[in-house]
Amino acid sequence: MSTSMDHQELRRRFATLTTAHLADACLRAQVPVRCAPTRLRAAVSGSRLAGRVAPAQHVGSVDIFLEALEGAAPGEVLVVDNGGRLDEACVGDLVVLEAQAAGLEGLVVWGLHRDTADLRAIGLPVFSLGAIQPAPNASMSAPTMRWSPPR
Numbered sequence: 742m743s744t745s746m747d748h749q750e751l752r753r754r755f756a757t758l759t760t761a762h763l764a765d766a767c768l769r770a771q772v773p774v775r776c777a778p779t780r781l782r783a784a785v786s787g788s789r790l791a792g793r794v795a796p797a798q799h800v801g802s803v804d805i806f807l808e809a810l811e812g813a814a815p816g817e818v819l820v821v822d823n824g825g826r827l828d829e830a831c832v833g834d835l836v837v838l839e840a841q842a843a844g845l846e847g848l849v850v851w852g853l854h855r856d857t858a859d860l861r862a863i864g865l866p867v868f869s870l871g872a873i874q875p876a877p878n879a880s881m882s883a884p885t886m887r888w889s890p891p892r
Contacts, residue, residue: 748793748815751793777868778851780870781851781868783868784854784860790818790846790847790849791846792818793814795809795817796809799822799824806819806836815844818846819840819847819848820851821851826853827871828875829852829875829876829877830853830875831852831854832848832850836848837863840865845865846866847867847868848865848868849868850870851870853870854867854871855873
């Protein structure tokens with residue numbers, strides 16, 4: 742695929758493909774197959790998502806997501822690394838609304854989300870390890886923020 746392919750073309754090409762199609766194509770092209778954790782699920786059943794990655798590592802504040810969104814291009818996917826934590830939700834309706842306003846295709850969270858009913862109403866695809874209502878404990882001292890720009 743051309744690196745200059747716009748997100749609408751990428752979306753069109755991936756619309757009819759399954760995960761199995763992509764894995765088989767990677768094997769044929771001798772490209773490493775990299776898969777998300779098997780427990781990753783769509784917040785809204787039947788959601789699909791394809792796009793370039795805009796990575797962000799959660800470190801206790803949503804500010805890092807806002808910074809990543811500023812550098813993201815329309816059609817990208819915000820991929821949030823919360824270390825697979827199952828004791829807090831690091832993404833909720835406000836972050837998803839910001840991602841939607843930035844023109845992103847959706848979010849993938851290695852961790853938990855919150856506000857499932859609101860996410861369904863927003864309609865932007867969100868994939869995570871599940872849902873829980875507690876957000877990170879604001880009384881905990883926040884570690885230094887780190888963000889890696891998209892490559």
